[in-house]
Amino acid sequence: MLQRLYEIFVNHPIDLIAELISFLPFTFGVSRLKFLKKGARFLPLYFFIIIGRDFTSNIYAIKKINNLFLYNSSAFAEIVFVALLFSFEIHKPVVKRIVTIGAAITLFLSLFFWENTELSAGILTLSRAYALLVVLVYFNQLIQDMNVKNILKHSLFWISSGLIIQFTGTFFVYLFANYALSSNTESDLFNLYWNVNQFMYMVFCLFSTIGFWVSKYDKENYT
Numbered sequence: 001m002l003q004r005l006y007e008i009f010v011n012h013p014i015d016l017i018a019e020l021i022s023f024l025p026f027t028f029g030v031s032r033l034k035f036l037k038k039g040a041r042f043l044p045l046y047f048f049i050i051i052g053r054d055f056t057s058n059i060y061a062i063k064k065i066n067n068l069f070l071y072n073s074s075a076f077a078e079i080v081f082v083a084l085l086f087s088f089e090i091h092k093p094v095v096k097r098i099v100t101i102g103a104a105i106t107l108f109l110s111l112f113f114w115e116n117t118e119l120s121a122g123i124l125t126l127s128r129a130y131a132l133l134v135v136l137v138y139f140n141q142l143i144q145d146m147n148v149k150n151i152l153k154h155s156l157f158w159i160s161s162g163l164i165i166q167f168t169g170t171f172f173v174y175l176f177a178n179y180a181l182s183s184n185t186e187s188d189l190f191n192l193y194w195n196v197n198q199f200m201y202m203v204f205c206l207f208s209t210i211g212f213w214v215s216k217y218d219k220e221n222y223t
Contacts, residue, residue, distance in 0.1 A: 018198040028212040035215040039088035046081040075127040106130040124174035128167040155215040162207025169200035
């Protein structure tokens with residue numbers, strides 16, 4: 001079993017690095033929980049779910065069982081956590097409702113694209129499109145309010161920036177997942193696109209870690 005796991009990580013070292021980096025924002029998020037805003041407090045739980053997904057995925061890989069459905073499932077979690085993260089931070093009640101209703105609609109539509117043995121281009125693209133729209137709405141609010149003294153000490157600036165980098169960097173990869181990340185795709189091409197996905201995720205992890213780190217300044221960082 002361990003020999004099989006060793007072989008997997010030797011052949012896919014980027015996956016190992018990405019899985020280890022997941023512990024960074026999770027650890028910092030838990031340690032800074034008392035400083036985090038209401039919405040951001042859900043984010044360490046998201047990373048815990050990703051850690052659990054990757055652990056389960058490794059077990060499936062060792063047993064040579066298809067594990068791609070796990071990544072389709074985690075896209076549902078992304079939609080929920082993005083909605084929770086920003087619904088507490090967006091001020092306007094109408095926009096809050098749009099974020100919540102948008103999440104419900106995205107989740108519902110995603111059900112029609114469910115696949116057990118392939119990465120679902122529909123689910124993964126919808127989750128990223130929804131998340132990008134919500135993050136842009138939050139950034140627009142941030143610019144309009146102009147009530148943050150130092151943007152570099154604003155926790156959600158880092159988290160939101162990480163989300164934008166990850167989701168824009170992987171949007172077109174997932175849009176064409178049926179071609180780029182199919183079980184029928186040549187292994188070299190699959191690994192290329194998959195590694196792009198992993199690199200973007202690692203950037204999000206690092207940005208989230210910085211966001212958690214500076215969260216202690218949030219209360220004093222408003223005008």
